[in-house]
Amino acid sequence: MITRPLCSLIILSAILLSACKPADQSSSGPPVQQSAKPQVYVANYPLKYFAERLGADAVDVKFPAPADEDPAFWQPDDAAISAYQSADLILMNGATYSKWAEKVTLPESKLVDTSAGFKAQYIEIKADSTHSHGPGGEHSHSGTAFTTWLDLIQAAQQAETVSAALQELVSKEAAEQIKSRMAFLKSELESLNQRLLSCGSRLVNAPLVASHPVYHYWARRYGFNLQSLLWEPEVVPDDKAMEALKAILAKHPAKWMIWEGSPAPESVAKLEAIGVKSLVFDPCGNVPDQGDFMSVMKANIEGLEKAFNHP
Numbered sequence: 001m002i003t004r005p006l007c008s009l010i011i012l013s014a015i016l017l018s019a020c021k022p023a024d025q026s027s028s029g030p031p032v033q034q035s036a037k038p039q040v041y042v043a044n045y046p047l048k049y050f051a052e053r054l055g056a057d058a059v060d061v062k063f064p065a066p067a068d069e070d071p072a073f074w075q076p077d078d079a080a081i082s083a084y085q086s087a088d089l090i091l092m093n094g095a096t097y098s099k100w101a102e103k104v105t106l107p108e109s110k111l112v113d114t115s116a117g118f119k120a121q122y123i124e125i126k127a128d129s130t131h132s133h134g135p136g137g138e139h140s141h142s143g144t145a146f147t148t149w150l151d152l153i154q155a156a157q158q159a160e161t162v163s164a165a166l167q168e169l170v171s172k173e174a175a176e177q178i179k180s181r182m183a184f185l186k187s188e189l190e191s192l193n194q195r196l197l198s199c200g201s202r203l204v205n206a207p208l209v210a211s212h213p214v215y216h217y218w219a220r221r222y223g224f225n226l227q228s229l230l231w232e233p234e235v236v237p238d239d240k241a242m243e244a245l246k247a248i249l250a251k252h253p254a255k256w257m258i259w260e261g262s263p264a265p266e267s268v269a270k271l272e273a274i275g276v277k278s279l280v281f282d283p284c285g286n287v288p289d290q291g292d293f294m295s296v297m298k299a300n301i302e303g304l305e306k307a308f309n310h311p
């Protein structure tokens, strides 16, 4: 889904482009440089979404991580690293998100940590065992929790930081447009935040389990009583994994498992058999197959509302 302001911009630029065509053809000079727009490199998809939606056609937003990797544990190659280094603006998630950035020098003057404003509220995760998902190799989630944007108030703060940084790069007129787009984005995030708060209060602290330790800020903001496993949506839990879950359920009798993506039908059946239903809340750290950040969050929330209204 394309947001309406963006959509009309696309239509407008299409009209302008087609209007320009005859002039281009008649001139024998070199084609006009496609873009002298500020180059904005981002660390994950939520920041890409915010930067594109806010900056619209005033900036070029680049997110070089491959679609099938977790951008948090992705290792950019030398070309991608130097692209980040030569950007006009580098939007980082902060909260130790981009593990690659710990070993690379990025130009301080171009770097914006979008979660620095709520640094004091970062959550520290106690040690968990290492595991792997995707081609990034083994990793651990212990240390600072980094899925900051699943607390939509924090997401709005990150978007505000993006908005302020983008305004520095563009004309006064474009900066005003960014400001008004930010007001609209903020109101959308706040209304989703309200719906999540209602879900949390409807559940009144009922225990939940999560397939992966990425929901800490979400659980804190919305009052979800959550314990995490280290499962993957595409991996069917074996007997050992099921025993580990049962051990948790003995003390934390959850009726729902929250998954990062659609679980395998066999996993759903195995959980159903022990009285646990499955529910997807996609963190949307990378570009979704369908829709955009907002439509994925809406679908996530609709799923929760449906489940928790009729327990």
Ligand SMILES: [Zn+2]
Binding pocket: 131, 132, 133, 139, 141, 212
């Ligand atoms: Zn993991």
